[in-house]
Amino acid sequence: MSRKKAVKGKGSSNTPSSSPSSDKEKGKKVPTQSNGVVHPSRPSLSNSGEFYDIAFKVMLVGDSGVGKSCLLVRFKDGAFLAGSFISTVGIDFRIWDTAGQERFRSVTHAYYRDAHALLLLYDVTNKASFDNIQAWLTEIHEFSQQNVVIMLLGNKADSTHERIVKREEGEKLAKEFGVPFMETSAKSGLNVELAFTAVAKELKHREMKEPNEPKFQLQEYVNKEMKGVGCCRS
Ligand SMILES: Nc1nc2c(ncn2[C@@H]2O[C@H](COP(=O)(O)OP(=O)(O)OP(=O)(O)O)[C@@H](O)[C@H]2O)c(=O)[nH]1
Numbered sequence: 001m002s003r004k005k006a007v008k009g010k011g012s013s014n015t016p017s018s019s020p021s022s023d024k025e026k027g028k029k030v031p032t033q034s035n036g037v038v039h040p041s042r043p044s045l046s047n048s049g050e051f052y053d054i055a056f057k058v059m060l061v062g063d064s065g066v067g068k069s070c071l072l073v074r075f076k077d078g079a080f081l082a083g084s085f086i087s088t089v090g091i092d093f094r095i096w097d098t099a100g101q102e103r104f105r106s107v108t109h110a111y112y113r114d115a116h117a118l119l120l121l122y123d124v125t126n127k128a129s130f131d132n133i134q135a136w137l138t139e140i141h142e143f144s145q146q147n148v149v150i151m152l153l154g155n156k157a158d159s160t161h162e163r164i165v166k167r168e169e170g171e172k173l174a175k176e177f178g179v180p181f182m183e184t185s186a187k188s189g190l191n192v193e194l195a196f197t198a199v200a201k202e203l204k205h206r207e208m209k210e211p212n213e214p215k216f217q218l219q220e221y222v223n224k225e226m227k228g229v230g231c232c233r234s
Pocket of ligand 1: 062063064065066067068069071155156159184187188
């Protein structure tokens with residue numbers, strides 16, 4: 001999975017006018033199987049001009065304001081968007097950035113179905129966004145594929161003074177639900193690259209693994225590579 005083709009779109013319109021089918025139209029540029037995985041007979045060219053062999057659909061989900069757009073922009077451009085800007089209401093393709101607002105949920109549901117991976121975010125400075133994770137997971141299990149890769153991310157880990165949710169609480173919740181977890185910061189860049197590459201590695205491994213090859217251990221990989229807030233390695 002090429003990082004550069006991780007093109008996100010902050011919704012180009014500020015109304016939920018783009019229907020799932022109209023957005024899928026945009027994705028028609030690449031040959032897609034019914035499971036949504038792109039298997040071109042020869043490498044395909046991404047919008048950014050890079051070649052790739054396989055493509056997966058990764059979505060960012062979570063409450064409004066947890067930092068989904070910022071995380072994607074940090075990953076894609078290495079930049080941080082400070083301050084307030086228009087809330088996401090549209091959904092773009094490649095890496096799909098969803099609107100966290102309740103009133104756009106029905107639009108989001110339609111996109112879960114063929115997602116291969118979901119990065120589920122809460123904001124460590126916002127208890128409600130953490131408390132809502134269980135509801136998000138229930139929804140994900142209802143609408144997404146059974147084998148979807150899920151990773152829980154506690155974002156805004158740079159906000160030391162405003163922090164309300166402890167890292168241990170995130171770890172405990174993730175353990176309860178059997179999903180990998182780490183804290184991230186779109187502002188400082190902490191673990192942002194890792195979140196996307198770990199998911200990409202898992203998906204690629206599933207797709208290309210030889211029958212006798214052991215499974216990729218996503219949580220182990222994350223534990224090994226993850227950096228902590230204020231840690232010497234970050
Ligand atoms: N300190 C800090 N602020 C962040 C971080 N990530 C995002 N923010 C801020 O949080 C606010 C919301 O970020 P967005 O990326 O728009 O959140 P979103 O989840 O995409 O929101 P919706 O589009 O409404 O679903 C903005 O003011 C960002 O600057 C982070 O890692 N640290």
